[in-house]
Amino acid sequence: MIGRIGRKSIGLVSELGELAQFGASSMGSLFGQRHVFEKLFRAMYEIGVRCIPITLIVGLFTGLVMGLQLYYVLTKFSAESLLGQAVALSIIMEIGPVFTAIMIVGQAGSALAAEIGIQRNAEQIDALRTMRINALGFLVSPRLFAALICFPLLTAFFDIVGIFGGHLTGVEMLGVDSGAYWSRIYEGVSIKNIMDGFLKAVCFGFITTIICAFQGYFTHIKASVPGARGVSESTTRAVVLSSIAILATDYLITSFRL
Amino acid sequence: MSNAFLQIRNLSKRFGEQVVLDGIDLDIPLKSHTTVIGQSGTGKSVFLKCISKLLVPESGSIRLSDSSGEIPQCAYMFQQNALFDSLTVFDNVAMPLREKSRISKSDLAERVRELLRQLDLEDAASKYPAEISGGMQKRVALARALITSPEIILFDEPTTGLDPQRKFAVFDMIRNYRERFGFTVIMVSHDVPEVFGISDQIAWLDSGKIKFWGSPATLLESPPRDLEEFLDPKLSTETSAL
Numbered sequence: 001m002i003g004r005i006g007r008k009s010i011g012l013v014s015e016l017g018e019l020a021q022f023g024a025s026s027m028g029s030l031f032g033q034r035h036v037f038e039k040l041f042r043a044m045y046e047i048g049v050r051c052i053p054i055t056l057i058v059g060l061f062t063g064l065v066m067g068l069q070l071y072y073v074l075t076k077f078s079a080e081s082l083l084g085q086a087v088a089l090s091i092i093m094e095i096g097p098v099f100t101a102i103m104i105v106g107q108a109g110s111a112l113a114a115e116i117g118i119q120r121n122a123e124q125i126d127a128l129r130t131m132r133i134n135a136l137g138f139l140v141s142p143r144l145f146a147a148l149i150c151f152p153l154l155t156a157f158f159d160i161v162g163i164f165g166g167h168l169t170g171v172e173m174l175g176v177d178s179g180a181y182w183s184r185i186y187e188g189v190s191i192k193n194i195m196d197g198f199l200k201a202v203c204f205g206f207i208t209t210i211i212c213a214f215q216g217y218f219t220h221i222k223a224s225v226p227g228a229r230g231v232s233e234s235t236t237r238a239v240v241l242s243s244i245a246i247l248a249t250d251y252l253i254t255s256f257r258l
Numbered sequence: 259m260s261n262a263f264l265q266i267r268n269l270s271k272r273f274g275e276q277v278v279l280d281g282i283d284l285d286i287p288l289k290s291h292t293t294v295i296g297q298s299g300t301g302k303s304v305f306l307k308c309i310s311k312l313l314v315p316e317s318g319s320i321r322l323s324d325s326s327g328e329i330p331q332c333a334y335m336f337q338q339n340a341l342f343d344s345l346t347v348f349d350n351v352a353m354p355l356r357e358k359s360r361i362s363k364s365d366l367a368e369r370v371r372e373l374l375r376q377l378d379l380e381d382a383a384s385k386y387p388a389e390i391s392g393g394m395q396k397r398v399a400l401a402r403a404l405i406t407s408p409e410i411i412l413f414d415e416p417t418t419g420l421d422p423q424r425k426f427a428v429f430d431m432i433r434n435y436r437e438r439f440g441f442t443v444i445m446v447s448h449d450v451p452e453v454f455g456i457s458d459q460i461a462w463l464d465s466g467k468i469k470f471w472g473s474p475a476t477l478l479e480s481p482p483r484d485l486e487e488f489l490d491p492k493l494s495t496e497t498s499a500l
Contacts, residue, residue: 127340131354
């Protein structure tokens, strides 16, 4: 029993080490690549532009629900005028970065793990190596840097739409004063709060992209079965581990920054 | 083993406790076609992957006979071609130069189009690999290998899964283009005795060692006894089929 726990622990530490090494190599591999901006823009389209609709939809509904829920909580304390501040702080500091990251992982992260996994199985990664092309620089680095740019941008979209969603339910439907809603946001939300939210988004972007790329890149080693089922297993694991990593990192950053 | 262009000495590779290559010595003459044959699982593909540096051998050296430098540029033809399915034929062929050289766009396009013309692939330039036949995919993979003008091309079982007619078409393609472009071929194949027709040398890999190396004619005239046992069923099947 103790031996099993020990082996699992060593395996976990070893995998974290491999992940860190993979992340560092991927970061460094962008330099020396040819056509960097072309690759970066393509990756930004995949991660950023294609995730805008889902981010806006989820952001709007989250704001609507937040406005509704917080209104009923705040009315108990006759503090409904604080609705704007409560909605904005919750979204900017916690819900915005976390939900956006989970949405991007669901759409772009799973696609990244599956695409790289299929490329591994089809020997395309080996083909890159035989052509003396740095596979990490070609496949992973552009997406990693694109994620560092797109995660905060999409989080900003989520935040804006979410706050408008809260306004729709709180002000338009439930009758909270519009001036109070916006002035409370102006008074209660600081630049530090916004920067904390973006810091989380950048961290989530880095961690989830590395996890998804790592699972796809080593699908031939990490998956318990080869072929299509192995890729499916790697993709599932990429999404699950990324989601856990988002929540764990969120807790860590919050506890350090508050 | 004289007249060597590429010298392979004491090449060894193991996976855990399993020794796959056990001190292989082999000389590859310039612009020749060497085929490595052997039972399944004897490490033929591992041998090619060690030459192409996809695998790192435990010991041994692979070097040019006339210099002490690194082995020359090798291109690798994978069993399943390993083409990028989201790129067109043109982009697949252009990729090695696009990513590794500072060639201008117009020069690159000209070079790719010329190569596609030489390999009768002009009409397929804008198509995706899934939209062309298996034979054309092989030629696209060969074009991608040839674009950097490699001195050596490694073929990993290029005829796996093909019917006899297509097998011969692929062998003809390799022979024709080798004669035209003048590269050295190292090929791994199961197709005995069909490969004898296009090979200058046959290397028989068994139990991690090269047990026979020589011309197909020598092999057929006086094969070592255990190689005879390997060849016999294949040759008798071939004869009965005829």
